[in-house]
Amino acid sequence: MNTVASMNTDELRELYRELIVDHARTPRHFGALDTATHTAEGINPLCGDKLHLYLQIDTNGVINDAAFEGTGCAISLASASLMTDTIIGLHSKAAMAWFDQVTASLAGEQESIAHDKLNALQGVREFPSRVKCATLAWHALRCAINNDTTATKTE
Amino acid sequence: MSQVQASNSGAELNLRDDFPALLQEIHGHELVYLDSAASAQQPKSVIDTVARYQQHDHANVHRGVHTLSHRATEAYEGARDKLQGFINARSRSEIVLTSGTTESINLVAQSFCRPRLKPGDKVLITHLEHHSNIVPWQFVCEQTGAEMLVAPIDSRGQLELDALEQLLTDDVKMLAIGHVSNALGTINPLRKIISLARERDIPVLVDGAQAVPHMAVDVQELGCDFYAFSGHKMLGPTGTGVLFGKEALLDDMPPWQGGGDMILEVRFDGTVFNELPYKFEAGTPNIAGVIGLGAAVDYLEGISMDRIAAHEATLLDYLMQQLSAVDDLRLIGTAEHKASVQSFMLGDIHPHDLGTILDHQGIAIRTGHHCAMPVMDFFKLPGTARASLALYNSRDDVDRLCAAIRKAAAVFA
Ligand SMILES: Cc1ncc(COP(=O)(O)O)c(C=O)c1O
Numbered sequence: 001m002n003t004v005a006s007m008n009t010d011e012l013r014e015l016y017r018e019l020i021v022d023h024a025r026t027p028r029h030f031g032a033l034d035t036a037t038h039t040a041e042g043i044n045p046l047c048g049d050k051l052h053l054y055l056q057i058d059t060n061g062v063i064n065d066a067a068f069e070g071t072g073c074a075i076s077l078a079s080a081s082l083m084t085d086t087i088i089g090l091h092s093k094a095a096m097a098w099f100d101q102v103t104a105s106l107a108g109e110q111e112s113i114a115h116d117k118l119n120a121l122q123g124v125r126e127f128p129s130r131v132k133c134a135t136l137a138w139h140a141l142r143c144a145i146n147n148d149t150t151a152t153k154t155e
Numbered sequence: 156m157s158q159v160q161a162s163n164s165g166a167e168l169n170l171r172d173d174f175p176a177l178l179q180e181i182h183g184h185e186l187v188y189l190d191s192a193a194s195a196q197q198p199k200s201v202i203d204t205v206a207r208y209q210q211h212d213h214a215n216v217h218r219g220v221h222t223l224s225h226r227a228t229e230a231y232e233g234a235r236d237k238l239q240g241f242i243n244a245r246s247r248s249e250i251v252l253t254s255g256t257t258e259s260i261n262l263v264a265q266s267f268c269r270p271r272l273k274p275g276d277k278v279l280i281t282h283l284e285h286h287s288n289i290v291p292w293q294f295v296c297e298q299t300g301a302e303m304l305v306a307p308i309d310s311r312g313q314l315e316l317d318a319l320e321q322l323l324t325d326d327v328k329m330l331a332i333g334h335v336s337n338a339l340g341t342i343n344p345l346r347k348i349i350s351l352a353r354e355r356d357i358p359v360l361v362d363g364a365q366a367v368p369h370m371a372v373d374v375q376e377l378g379c380d381f382y383a384f385s386g387h388k389m390l391g392p393t394g395t396g397v398l399f400g401k402e403a404l405l406d407d408m409p410p411w412q413g414g415g416d417m418i419l420e421v422r423f424d425g426t427v428f429n430e431l432p433y434k435f436e437a438g439t440p441n442i443a444g445v446i447g448l449g450a451a452v453d454y455l456e457g458i459s460m461d462r463i464a465a466h467e468a469t470l471l472d473y474l475m476q477q478l479s480a481v482d483d484l485r486l487i488g489t490a491e492h493k494a495s496v497q498s499f500m501l502g503d504i505h506p507h508d509l510g511t512i513l514d515h516q517g518i519a520i521r522t523g524h525h526c527a528m529p530v531m532d533f534f535k536l537p538g539t540a541r542a543s544l545a546l547y548n549s550r551d552d553v554d555r556l557c558a559a560i561r562k563a564a565a566v567f568a
Pocket of ligand 1: 337
């Protein structure tokens with residue numbers, strides 16, 4: 001990442017942190033999930049980003065597994081990857097609490113995200129045109145949990 | 156690609172200083188504006204003309220006896236005359252002022268085609284079209300039961316002429332075709348295609364949005380029936396545009412919208428429409444914008460469209476050559492005849508990430524599907540990065556772009 005530093009643009013380095021680039025390049029939990037109980041579609045028509053989110057939620061409301069498929073920029077892929085990583089094993093209510101934190105932070109309503117990895121998304125805030133890329137997966141999460149079957153759009 | 160040498164022969168223009176918006180820094184770097192295909196910057200002469208009009212001459216057109224109304228009308232109609240000369244239309248009646256290419260095409264679809272189309276008729280478009288030369292035809296086909304056909308392209312982004320000719324059957328009641336593709340830069344061989352259509356009495360609409368800013372266009376020489384373009388891509392203000400139509404066809408068409416200015420006489424039992432072109436210009440138009448567009452025509456003609464075309468051709472060759480030299484960069488759209496636009500992909504980096512990284516180095520490009528999703532589907536891409544040139548760009552801009560792309564590659568290395 002030395003070249004980025006030499007650009008002398010700290011914000012850019014903030015946006016394309018190693019963690020983001022890593023998750024974009026090798027997204028975790030990428031693929032379909034046969035055992036899914038809840039699914040949702042997220043579309044960002046401006047960018048052409050498209051993702052399909054799968055959740056397997058048990059009768060107690062715990063997300064036992066999560067996965068996603070789709071195409072998108074580094075920011076949207078990394079966000080989906082970090083999100084699935086975070087929410088597996090959480091109760092859907094706890095997952096929604098992260099939704100609140102991430103969206104509030106990206107909207108500039110709160111300073112940071114109280115989560116080591118998710119906090120990497122915070123740099124996107126300096127790039128208003130890219131915030132929608134970062135929130136796409138999260139809006140799909142909300143729809144999946146709420147069983148809302150209409151495709152979410154971040155545009 | 157043979158014209159790179161020609162750049163030393165005096166063909167190069169140096170116009171940057173005429174464009175105030177270009178003289179600024181973005182993220183600490185001098186702006187390099189390579190998104191003119193989306194919308195071009197305006198020269199100071201256009202900005203000043205609009206400001207002067209707003210400050211001194213504004214009133215409504217065509218309806219007052221007072222001095223300001225007279226001045227506004229003179230300037231507005233003067234701009235129409237300039238536009239007529241700019242594309243060499245036979246008469247000023249053939250220049251309908253619209254809000255842009257989109258409105259111009261919708262006007263033809265609804266006012267010319269809709270009354271004429273029957274179930275079983277065909278409208279032929281091409282795979283290269285911008286959404287605004289697709290969707291209006293889908294609407295009119297749905298309304299009339301006609302069918303839309305699409306002429307195919309090859310892997311370089313060129314029309315397959317034999318296939319297009321085969322599609323030009325008697326059932327085709329309109330051929331709607333772009334002059335220059337906004338996504339790929341392909342220049343279509345219009346003279347040949349229009350003559351094929353005319354042999355079969357098929358009317359032709361040309362979407363000239365990406366041609367008019369970059370080359371001399373002569374609608375009489377082309378022989379098309381309609382020609383649509385936008386002001387904001389040719390250094391004019393947004394919300395302005397032109398529909399050229401052959402007088403006999405326009406005469407025969409019903410008005411497109413009802414309102415003031417498009418009528419001669421209104422009674423509750425009927426209305427007499429105004430003469431051409433006012434029949435198609437209902438309501439108070441974008442007066443300041445059109446006057447600004449007239450100033451844009453003056454500016455372009457002051458330089459000469461042929462010199463602009465030569466400058467941009469040299470620069471496009473240079474751009475393609477320099478981009479090709481970047482590791483892992485793939486050019487999308489490599490037609491033999493091209494103008495002003497180059498789409499590309501850098502490795503597996505998503506175009507939006509590339510766009511953000513370039514923006515941080517002061518370089519404005521467009522990323523995405525460019526309102527030409529069928530073209531993206533053809534190349535099986537979600538979108539591309541696109542650098543588009545205008546008369547004010549230089550080799551230096553191309554060099555800055557390529558250096559910035561190499562830095563972007565390093566971010567994802
Ligand atoms: C080829 C082409 N046609 C039509 C349009 C639509 O022009 P406007 O949005 O000015 O109506 C554009 C502009 O994006 C274009 O590039």
